[in-house]
């Protein structure tokens with residue numbers, strides 16, 4: 001995970017033609033990683049109940065292992081919700097608010113939400129890469 005964190009932050013900096021360690025240095029050598037297991041139980045009223053209400057992640061980046069069978073995540077773009085397809089064992093990389101700020105808004109921290117499902121439970125694992133609080 002530490003390697004992935006480093007490679008992602010470096011690749012994002014390089015793609016903007018800025019110094020490779022630019023984002024990594026701002027996140028600090030020992031940034032926090034918070035793992036959260038999300039369990040979405042069956043819900044008889046997916047038409048009126050959300051699994052997670054709309055939000056943007058406050059992390060630098062989020063690494064999400066989605067349920068390998070059950071969809072639910074949606075991303076808001078141009079006032080429309082788009083479903084995020086299931087890619088079994090794939091890792092979804094989501095830009096968080098911190099990288100949006102570090103990149104002066106070039107990388108956007110997307111608003112997203114999770115739907116509920118009446119037929120299938122859903123499990124996901126979100127790993128939030130947070131900047132080290134000791135680094136300004």
Ligand SMILES: O=C(O)CCC(=O)C(=O)O
Pocket residue numbers: 036038052057064066072073112114124126
């Ligand atoms: O469970 C998901 O698909 C996404 C969860 C999420 O957005 C979050 O934990 O911040």
Ligand SMILES: [Fe+2]
Pocket residue numbers: 055056057112
């Ligand atoms: Fe999220």
